[in-house]
Amino acid sequence: MIEIKDVYKKYENSSYPALDHINLTINDGELITVLGTSGCGKTTLIKAINKLHDIDSGEIIIDHKNINDVDGVALRRTIGYVIQQVGLFPHMTIAENIATIPELLKWEKDRINKRVDELLEMIDLPKEYKNRYPRELSGGQQQRVGLVRALAADPHIVLLDEPFGAIDAITREHLQDELIRIHKNGNKIFIFVTHDLNEAFKLGDKVIIMDKGRVEQFDTPDHIKAHPATPFVKKLLGVAYD
Numbered sequence: 634m635i636e637i638k639d640v641y642k643k644y645e646n647s648s649y650p651a652l653d654h655i656n657l658t659i660n661d662g663e664l665i666t667v668l669g670t671s672g673c674g675k676t677t678l679i680k681a682i683n684k685l686h687d688i689d690s691g692e693i694i695i696d697h698k699n700i701n702d703v704d705g706v707a708l709r710r711t712i713g714y715v716i717q718q719v720g721l722f723p724h725m726t727i728a729e730n731i732a733t734i735p736e737l738l739k740w741e742k743d744r745i746n747k748r749v750d751e752l753l754e755m756i757d758l759p760k761e762y763k764n765r766y767p768r769e770l771s772g773g774q775q776q777r778v779g780l781v782r783a784l785a786a787d788p789h790i791v792l793l794d795e796p797f798g799a800i801d802a803i804t805r806e807h808l809q810d811e812l813i814r815i816h817k818n819g820n821k822i823f824i825f826v827t828h829d830l831n832e833a834f835k836l837g838d839k840v841i842i843m844d845k846g847r848v849e850q851f852d853t854p855d856h857i858k859a860h861p862a863t864p865f866v867k868k869l870l871g872v873a874y875d
């Protein structure tokens with residue numbers, strides 16, 4: 634469970650806060666999407682959760698522990714993280730890429746090999762891809778590897794920052810379905826950032842709608858559509874549904 638209590642952050646030289654007194658509770662097993670226009674604070678929010686960014690005030694509590702009291706590096710080994718640029722290590726094979734966190738956690742070789750095979754199967758990549766390098770895979774395949782790399786050590790929480798942003802519409806739809814399937818098979822929290830309304834509403838059990846560092850609405854897609862809470866949300870829906 635993640636509790637975000639009155640979290641505030643303002644970058645120097647910024648005219649408005651990136652996170653303006655945010656309050657959210659995210660329960661185990663929820664797939665949450667974060668939707669908002671460019672610069673509204675989506676990335677800052679998820680980087681605050683894995684301590685890549687510090688916050689000015691407020692509290693972030695993960696599984697009843699304030700992350701202030703947890704070392705950032707140790708925390709990030711327990712939280713999956715997927716970014717748009719994929720970030721696979723180019724000089725490492727697919728198997729080595731997927732094994733990064735299990736290696737850091739000093740898992741036994743056999744356990745790592747088994748896990749790599751299991752994850753490749755999960756994303757329908759043939760076993761022989763294990764020894765390929767990222768450049769020998771298509772963009773969509775690399776994105777899939779980026780996704781399962783984040784799942785390798787079976788983290789309880791996975792943060793995904795516009796992971797399908799640079800992918801064509803058909804592959805993207807396929808990856809969205811895959812993500813839903815993978816999420817269904819575990820009691821994990823996925824927090825998925827996107828600026829695409831259809832993607833946010835398709836994937837999210839609940840959607841966080843942000844504007845200028847504020848949460849405008851946090852609710853299920855159906856409830857948001859039926860009862861948009863603010864003029865901003867109405868406008869956002871209007872653009873897509875009118």
Ligand SMILES: Nc1ncnc2c1ncn2[C@@H]1O[C@H](COP(=O)(O)OP(=O)(O)OP(=O)(O)O)[C@@H](O)[C@H]1O
Binds near residue numbers: 670
């Ligand atoms: N390192 C930084 N230094 C100063 N200002 C920053 C920094 N990172 C982000 N900001 C500012 O904070 C605000 C929120 O940025 P953030 O990256 O969280 O937005 P975002 O919603 O993820 O945007 P996008 O969809 O464009 O990635 C923006 O106004 C941005 O310019």
